[in-house]
Amino acid sequence: MLKLIAFRIAQAIPVMLVVAVLTFLLMHLLPGDPATIIAGDQADQASIDQIRRDLGLDRPVPVQLWHWIVNLAQGDFGRSLMLNQAVADAVKERLPVTLSLAMLAFAITLPFGIAFGVIAAVWRDTWVDSAVMILALVGVSVPNFWIAILSVILFSVTLGWLPSAGYVPLHDSFSGWLASLIQPAVVLALFQIGYLARMTRSAMLDVLDQDYIRTARAKGVAVNTIIVKHAFRNTLMQVVTVAGYILSLLIGGSVVIEQIFALPGIGRLLVQAIMARDYPVVQGTMLLLGFAFVFINILIDLIYAYVDPRVRYD
């Protein structure tokens, strides 16, 4: 197991390097000069040149790339233009919000998505299956920011049950924290529940057709035991893979949802930075998020290995 961990981390390093280079290139090779963009439409040539020198943009691209990588290795992700703050600090401040939101949504997604998928598979081709799958399909077809607005109208404005905006840190008040996040988290989870239910169902159907399920039935194992112990244990491998992917999607999705509920998370930082043309922040947040996703993938691989004896013992 230790060897596997070491191996996966070693494997992740080149991917992270590529992520770093791609994020750099994204901001440097695409049309448009960052300095001009930062300076704004009305700026004169002198101030543009000044900005260019400040940011080191006057140097050749490979040199800039080298500096970018070296700084990254030292934990320096650049400095924000609008916040007068290091990018790493700005991200660190907002990380708990986004993580809270994503993890809460994740905690909502897993039980519902899995339960719906398993139920649909077990009752395949009945009205239960159709009903669950239609719901799941609606879940993956409805834009979440739109549902978010409708939800605010209903639960915050009309019923007044939940706050419509703002964030309460966990260490201030648990109930406040939960109240501030439950609505965005549920909205965020809707798409993923549908997605996970569809994936779980198809994985369950695959497994239920396997010979070893017939073996279990021939032994006289009860239906519920077959579903949980024999079938679901085998779909767990696929569910773990999808779940990791879903965690990434939730973090991505929170970018949009944070706007609606005015949650001061990374997504809001990213969008503000794009609007303010604060390109070091854009670059830095993209990169950190990229690293986070690579890390999630490693975690998934390790859980996968733990769940599947065939991987664990090889």
Place this chain on the structure above:
Amino acid sequence: MLQIENLSVDFRVDSGWISSVTDVSFTLGPRASLGIVGESGSGKSVTALSVLRLHAARNTRMRGRIMFDGQDLLTLPERRMREIRGRDIAMIFQDPMHSLNPVLTIGDQIGETLRIHQKLDAAAAQKAAIGLLDMVRIPDAARRVTDYPHQLSGGMRQRVMIAMAIACRPRLLIADEPTTALDVTVQAQILDLLRDLREEIGMSVILISHDLGLVAEFAERVLVMYAGELVEEAPSLTMFARPAHPYSEGLLKAIPSADEDVGRLYAIPGRIPDPGRRPPGCNFAPRCPLVQPACTAAPPPLATMEPGHLIRCPVRLAAMETTG
């Protein structure tokens, strides 16, 4: 002990129901051995799975009676059926690679039968599993019991399947092509093991195979199935020495013998008709060397040729009667 009367099995397809097994009847006493032979698609596995009612209920329709110890298994409630599965009637399958659950240890899977039917606790079941692994001659059973299926060879896995099946000392074991997926040398070992266990436990065995030679060697009596129907039933010796149905003759000719070149293996020309596309008369008529005009007109009945020897071929029956 087991008495199957007029069993028919239909499966649901897109366009309605198709008949897979038609009007099969046979009996099996205690401590007896019976072989069922036929090509794939002959309905032999479907018949076997019907005994344990292992077909997907929503796509299957079964008619007739399967009497076991005086009760009709087809009308038994699912809960009662579950008590019989694994305890009184056990089954092993063709493909040991896929018949074991990849995420559970073999000890867990063998012990599960005992935990269900004999209410053993986990420790006792584990201990019993080691004993059973010994019984199916897996060396170093105490260490092997915590292995996962992927750590075992195909032959070993089939032994594990057998251990699982005999855990509750069932009175009937159905072995559905237990050696097809294995090497020839391993095949012989597995059959020897089954023979010994049959003696030791005193159970009846139904062996299903496409290989008439293998079945005739193992079982006292042999049934030959074709396109969902019984076409011949006879004692093994008779079946080996003088099969009466032209299909059985073909199967016998198709057995590879040790001194023959594998490349020149005999194969019956043509292929088994798909269910739903069966001919109006005798199912075998399109491939039959003895076919007569009457054969394609109406389905032939299963008739007694001599006591204990039944065939579904009026042409051969008539020929036997005239030659005496």
Place this chain on the structure above:
Amino acid sequence: MTDATTLPAAAMPPRSARRRILMRRLWRHRSFRVGAGIVAVIVLMAVAAPLLSGGQPNAMSLRNRFAPPSADFIFGADNFGRDIFTRVLYGARISLWIGFASAMLAAAGGALVGMASAWFRKLDGIIMRIMDALLAFPAILLAIGINAALGPQVSSVIIALASAYVPRMARIVRAAALVVRELDYVDAARVSGAGAGRIIFRHILPNVMAPLLVSVTFVFAYAILAEAALSFLGIGPPPPHPSWGNIIAEGRDYSVEAWWIMLFPGLAISLAALGMNLLGDGLRDVLDPRLKIEA
């Protein structure tokens, strides 16, 4: 693996007959029929927008500010008195075009990258590392990043969404192409001296069409949703382009008093995405049941 890739070419019925059989099976598939119906209606309405509504999508009328749904304004009017029905109709043109163009561009890019990766084994490692790195990002985030660099225009939204889905397409195509690559007739073609380009386009491309087509429909659905999200964030097609996401974004401030502004474009997005998803489900069940698609 599908039957089409395992059967030798000679054993298959002629191409036209095969296509007829596939079409019949597709048409029997309920979700395909429903999905195709929904998509067809939306496309027709987008094409026929000028016939269905006499007005212009950006025609303002201060007299009709916040007019609720009525016989004159069946979807109501917005804060500039613009007819929401007309805007949603014309918005369909933009949103569908962005969805279609980015799905096609992603498919083309994915097919090229995937097949190159499967064929030129030396490139495979590096290409797949880059794809892995891109795949680490959720598509929406990648699209946000790329779009941030390109600036808010319709074309950059298309490029951003397409680039976000290229790695996903590439992976599917590569997997399919690797299977085809090992088939005997491809070997035969290689031995007989056919060039890489010829083999890729004559033998491999036709065989990866099925998974590619299925992915295109799903990516189309995701792209419609992603475009709406980008517009909503203010980095989509710039206003006053009546893309569905823009209409919702503009209506958001009035969502309590004038709910109709954001309600109808949201329904339009949901319906379009639902139609494409249903269509994709049908195509997948018939063409390539084992395919797994990532959002």
